[in-house]
Amino acid sequence: MDKITFVAKLLDFLRFLQKKTVLLAPLWLLVVALSGVFELASVAERPEEVSKTMLVNVDSWDRSQDMTTDSESFYFSSKYGLIKTEFDCKTLILRESNAIPQEFAEDFGSAHIGGISYYEDKLYCAVEDSKVWQHPLILVYDADTLEFTGEYYHLDPEKHTKGLPWIAVDPDSGIIYTSSRDNSTEIMRYDPNTRQYLDSIQLVNPETDFNIHKIQGGEVSDGVLWLATNNDTQAVYSVELASGKAEKLFDRNLASGSEGEGITVLATEDGAYLHCMDMSPIFLSCYVRHFALPTD
Numbered sequence: 001m002d003k004i005t006f007v008a009k010l011l012d013f014l015r016f017l018q019k020k021t022v023l024l025a026p027l028w029l030l031v032v033a034l035s036g037v038f039e040l041a042s043v044a045e046r047p048e049e050v051s052k053t054m055l056v057n058v059d060s061w062d063r064s065q066d067m068t069t070d071s072e073s074f075y076f077s078s079k080y081g082l083i084k085t086e087f088d089c090k091t092l093i094l095r096e097s098n099a100i101p102q103e104f105a106e107d108f109g110s111a112h113i114g115g116i117s118y119y120e121d122k123l124y125c126a127v128e129d130s131k132v133w134q135h136p137l138i139l140v141y142d143a144d145t146l147e148f149t150g151e152y153y154h155l156d157p158e159k160h161t162k163g164l165p166w167i168a169v170d171p172d173s174g175i176i177y178t179s180s181r182d183n184s185t186e187i188m189r190y191d192p193n194t195r196q197y198l199d200s201i202q203l204v205n206p207e208t209d210f211n212i213h214k215i216q217g218g219e220v221s222d223g224v225l226w227l228a229t230n231n232d233t234q235a236v237y238s239v240e241l242a243s244g245k246a247e248k249l250f251d252r253n254l255a256s257g258s259e260g261e262g263i264t265v266l267a268t269e270d271g272a273y274l275h276c277m278d279m280s281p282i283f284l285s286c287y288v289r290h291f292a293l294p295t296d
Helices: 003-020 025-039 102-108
Strands: 051-056 066-069 074-077 082-085 092-096 112-119 122-128 137-142 148-154 176-178 186-190 197-202 215-221 224-229 235-240 246-251 259-265 274-279 285-291
Touching: 066 215, 066 274, 074 112, 102 137, 112 215, 176 215, 224 259, 224 274
Parallel strands: 066 112, 066 259, 215 259
Antiparallel strands: 051 285, 066 074, 074 082, 082 092, 112 122, 122 137, 137 148, 176 186, 186 197, 215 224, 224 235, 235 246, 259 274, 274 285
8 A cells, every 4th residue: 555545544544533433532622722822822913814713633634735715615735635615614525535646646756735726617736746846747626526637737847846836727817827936036827728838927026136935825816816825924925917016915923833824815704805724833733814805
C-alpha cells in the first residue's frame, strides 16, 4: 500500500473514532482549550471578523490547504483530499479522501494538493510533487462528484521553481492565474483552452521593491484577484487585473506558529465577503474566518 492510500485510510479510521465513539473526546476537549488560548495570543492587532468557524482534529485536516465556492457551498482541500460542505463549513456534503490519482503519484510523484478554484462545475486543483518541484500540475475534478475528470495541465517547472501553491480561475474568462511561491512581483496567466502560458501581470505599487510573499490561495471576482498569504503577518492582498494595481488589505496577525492558508470570495447575508483559512500552532485545529471588505 502506497503512502497516500495508507494516510487516507488512517484518516478515515480516525474520522470513524471521532464521529462514532468517545475515544477521542479527551483529545477534542484538549485541542479546543489549547486553540482558545492561542486565539488570545495574537502577535498584534487583528482585523475585525464578521464571524469565524473552528474545526478540530480530523475535521481540521480535511480543511488544511485552500477553499473555494460555487456560490451554493464551500469546497476545501487537504494534502491528499477534497471535501464539499454547507456554508457553515462543518456539514459535510461530499468527501474524496484520496483525490490524487494513482498514475500521477507514480508518474510524476504527485503528493500534495494546494490551491483550488471553482469554474463551470469543475474544481481546478494545484498539485505538486512536494519538495521536488519538477512537475507542477493542475488537475481538474468534477465539482458534483469530486472525481478526477482526466483533464490536467502540466506547467513549466522553470517558471514554477518551488511548486504550484495556488491557482485562481477567472469566472468570466476562464483564464487561470498563479505565481511563483516566494516574493512574487508578477501574476502569471494561462489560457484555459490551449493550456499555454499567456503573459504576466506586473504588480504595481508605490512601495519600493513591493512583492507578495508566500501566497497560499487566491480567488478572482469582478476583475480583482484576492490573495491570502503565509508571510510574517499572514496578510491579505488585492490585485486589479486590468492595471496590476496591488495593495495590502489587512494583516491577519495570527498567533506565533500559525499558518495562513487559502481564501475564497462570496458576499453573504451577514456582510462577509472574504473567507480566509488558517491552521493553529498545534496543527490540530483550523479556523475559517469571515471578513467584510475594508472600508478605508
